[in-house]
Amino acid sequence: MNISGLLAAARPLQEQLSAWRRDFHRHPEIGYEEVRTSAIVAAHLRCLGLEVTTGVGRTGVVGLLRGETPGPTIGLRADMDALPIQDQKSVPYASEVADKAHLCGHDAHTAILMGAAQLLAGLGRPKTGNIKFVFQPAEEGLAGAREMIKDGVLENPKVDAMAGLHMFPGLDTGTFGVSKGVAFASADSLTIKILGKGGHAARPQEGVDAIAVSAQVISALQNIPSRMIDPLEPVVITIGKISGGYMGAALAPEVEMIGTVRTLSAGVRSQMPALIERVVSGVCSSFGAGYELSYGTGYPIVLNDEAMVDLMTQTSEQLLGGKVWNDIKPSTGGEDFAFYCEQVPGVFFRLGSGSADESTRYPLHHPKFDLDETTLPYGVAMLSALALNFVNRA
Structure with missing residues (x-):
């Protein structure tokens, strides 16, 4: 499938993506407690026929889509943990757990990567190279990325590059933001x-x-x-x-x-x-x-690799037929994606999740944080396109 057709292929997943995201939103689990979330993720990856490893970094899950022949391996990362904050939204999918809520979009990240795994598995094994789907625990201050690295997430097969995304209410749905070089503090x-x-x-x-x-x-x-x-x-x-x-x-x-x-x-x-x-x-x-x-x-500082940023921006233009990315200032927020970037070239970018509805414009970590769910297929298509471009460029 051409890169330009991936968004059309991702759109039919909208209902399922929203259902996954809302289920995780109702049942948030904070760092290293993501037992239910991990079980749902692992079951989905097994149904797709992927090689699945659980218990990586304590509660992390890794799915591997192995190519037909050896080649470069890219890891796609989603964080699964919630925050220890009370949800204050009045929506049917509000958190059902006191003082815990997905107020940073990790529920959406998890749903998006599940969707990307489904889309890519449906396209068949890559002709060359491999794609790892890295579902990480404990990003919020507990260094889950470091624990997954200790448990060998970047090995067997060796990962040559990492990519990840983050919801961003300051950008419109269907647009992207990225910083070349230093991206997060x-x-x-x-x-x-x-x-x-x-x-x-x-x-x-x-x-x-x-x-x-x-x-x-x-x-x-x-x-x-x-x-x-x-x-x-x-x-x-x-x-x-x-x-x-x-x-x-x-x-x-x-x-x-x-x-x-x-x-x-x-x-x-x-x-x-x-x-x-x-x-x-x-x-x-x-x-x-x-x-x-x-x-x-x-x-540490998240340091985006220049070549990976170029691949990401070029891929987004192929995907959507024009410039839909913004060169944005580095964030003073912290991100443990930094640990991956210390080991291999990486790119961490923002996915716009804001709409005309004011409820989608609350900042990250706000008790009323929410997002425009129509952005989810964009995330699926973008991660899928980036992975395919990476393994096919060798």
Whole structure:
């Protein structure tokens, strides 16, 4: 089948794609708990006649469409995990699990890759090369990609390139966005404990108010991106959680702050622990407080391979008969697709999921996040086309 015919071949899957996506949406499972989701995926892949491996990276599933002769292998990845956030949508397919919901589109990613497996399997074995369908657990902060790599997802047969997509409400349905080079930021974790001295709130001079010190620390941290780093290098330092104290009439003896640090440069990233320590130490010293600082190295930068980006953009134009992709700025969001890109050339791109309906324009991770489901066949067709172009270009 010509690449230009793949979207027409994917459109009849619309009802099934929506049904899969809504089922996963009603029954969300967070990182490494994707037992039900994995079972549904594995059963579907087996029905297609693929070689199926389960338990990869704990709860991941891999399906292999082996070609007639040896050749290059491409991996197509979908993440399956939900978020620990309460769904606030009033729709028939709203989450049925308290404080868990698919508010980042991973339910759609899973449905799309299931559809791509069905479409490609229906076309028969590739003449050369192989296509791996990688259904990954635990993208949301738990590094499921790294665990799948440890379990050999990039081997037997050896994967030569990886591709993945992500829903994006900021783009219209049927369009794509991609960044050449750095695509997503590194994502590190930060925990700071301010150690003060308790006392009566009416006599603050007798103690060390950890809450007052923490306020100064939060403000001072923002001087790192604005005054201590090259202003042309993006840095985000966010304190997302703060807790401490017992009552309004007492000084808080201790405050804990939890945050995240994002950069788009490996060089800048390497500077952050020391700069943060310098700022926290200086502020605490000036107020007579102590501190404990923990800096956790998380996801690396997602670095899109230039040749894979070119293949992706050219494929999208073949698929839809014109330029339907946008050269977009890198995101300061984190993505564990980065671990694949450290091992093999990769491309991670956005699929527009927004429509005129305001309900499809909520940002990722919003309690009311939803998407225009007519975008699902576009995702199926695009991943299928990209895989076929990759294995056929040898």
